[in-house]
Amino acid sequence: MSISGLSKARLLRMHDVMAGYVERGEVPGLVTLISRRGEVHVDLIGTQTFDQSSPIQRDTIFRISSMxxxxxxxxxxxxxxxxxxxxxxxxxxxxxxxxxxxxxxxxxxxxxxxxxxxxxxxxxxxxxxxxxxxxxxxxxxxxxxxxxxxxxxxxxxxxxxxxxxxxxxxxxxxxxxxxxxxxxxxxxxxxxxxxxxxxxxxxxxxxxxxFLRERIFEPLDMRDTSFRVPEASLDRLTTSYWRDPVSGKLTVYDKAVGGQWSRPPAFPSGAGGLVSTIDDYLAFGQIELTPFL
CATH class of the missing domain: 3.40.710.10 (DD-peptidase/beta-lactamase superfamily)
Known part of the structure; x- marks a missing residue:
């Protein structure tokens, strides 16, 4: 047990569960992050796509959908x-x-x-x-x-x-x-x-x-959170997959280079349009909000 209260045994259990998704071919790779009392634990598993060996990195960019x-x-x-x-x-x-x-x-x-x-x-x-x-x-x-x-x-x-x-x-x-x-x-x-x-x-x-950039992203130093990924950062964007409803196989939904998130969107979706990184979202998750009545 660390000073912050993070359990090494439970972190290992979480790693094994998450690694199972990669080993079974359900996802090419993933990032997990836990923050408690100032201690941050990050686990990097797998690759950015199924067909190449670029490993998942801490600054890998994901389409965060409903997040x-x-x-x-x-x-x-x-x-x-x-x-x-x-x-x-x-x-x-x-x-x-x-x-x-x-x-x-x-x-x-x-x-x-x-x-x-x-x-x-x-x-x-x-x-x-x-x-x-x-x-x-x-x-x-x-x-x-x-x-x-x-x-x-x-x-x-x-x-x-x-x-x-x-x-x-x-x-x-x-x-x-x-x-x-x-x-x-x-x-x-x-x-x-x-x-x-x-x-x-x-x-x-x-x-x-x-509005999001000026009022939330820049103040929190969320440098990679946006509705699109600039060309210079496309090598950090994962390929998105979804399961074919007929065959049940995972197929490419959106690729990084030339995909929908490689250019400004026609509609910046407040329901599911942003991309981000694990550390950007940690910064967002740690903001302190005054309760609203």
């Missing part, structure tokens, strides 16, 4: 603290595209069978994923609303920044669709954070990426 969401939540609360937005104010003022919502009578029903929303969407609804709209873990054609959402390319699947429209067009397309549930009545994942990204940009008067 983007906590960063967006903090950015939102910065604006709440500065009274530029309020938790329980309706978002219609800054996002008129989401005013006067209609709600599906039933989730599997046709898009024209709706009723008026009982109340507007609030900032709190977005933060708690209760805006009444979100991802459905179902085949793309399972529901008319899901089929329509995919047609509008508003991000109902894995992060895909180059295949989504710019923020103003994105929110306009979202505003065309009815809500799946009444605001505040149902938890639904993901979309609330993307809406927050558009809201942050409009409330701050800055592009989302600029």
């Amino acid at each position: 983007t969401k906590p960063i967006i939540a903090v950015a939102t609360m910065i604006l709440v603290e500065e009274c530029k937005i309020r938790l329980d104010e309706q978002v219609d003022v800054l996002l008129p595209e989401l005013a006067e919502r209609q709600v599906l009578k039933r989730l599997d029903g046709p898009l024209d069978e709706t009723i008026p929303a009982k109340r507007p969407i609030t900032v709190r609804d977005l933060l708690t994923f209760r805006m009444g709209f979100g991802q459905l873990m179902a085949p793309p054609d399972a529901y008319p609303i899901l089929n329509a959402s995919n047609d509008q390319q508003i991000g109902m699947g894995p992060p895909s920044p180059s295949q989504m429209p710019p923020p103003d067009e994105w929110i306009r397309r979202l505003g065309r669709l009815p809500l799946m549930h009444q605001p505040g009545e149902q938890w639904m994942y993901n979309t609330g954070s993307d809406v927050l990204g558009v809201l942050i940009a409009r409330a701050s008067g800055q592009p989302l990426e600029t």
Whole structure:
């Protein structure tokens, strides 16, 4: 047992579990980090891709997907603290595209069978994923609303920044669709954070990426956290894989050089668009926040 309380036996157990994913070919490599009472333990296992021998490094860059969401939540609360937005104010003022919502009578029903929303969407609804709209873990054609959402390319699947429209067009397309549930009545994942990204940009008067860089990343010295990876750092970006739903085999989802994160995104997704490193995210995880009421 170290002075900080880290157990060598448990760290070894964690290493064995994580190494198992690499040995079974489920991932090419990974990084784990534990920080406690000033002591930081980092474990590097495997390589950046399946087809080359470049080992995972402490400064390897990963697409952090939904780990983007906590960063967006903090950015939102910065604006709440500065009274530029309020938790329980309706978002219609800054996002008129989401005013006067209609709600599906039933989730599997046709898009024209709706009723008026009982109340507007609030900032709190977005933060708690209760805006009444979100991802459905179902085949793309399972529901008319899901089929329509995919047609509008508003991000109902894995992060895909180059295949989504710019923020103003994105929110306009979202505003065309009815809500799946009444605001505040149902938890639904993901979309609330993307809406927050558009809201942050409009409330701050800055592009989302600029606000995050100036207010969070630069103050915390998060040098590798962004919506894209510059050319000089692409050799540190991992290849992204996903499992083919038919064959069950891992296939390349996004490569490093020439991939979607090698250039500025059309849509900087607050739900899953950032890349980062283990030390950058440690810096974010160690910030001290004043409790918000």
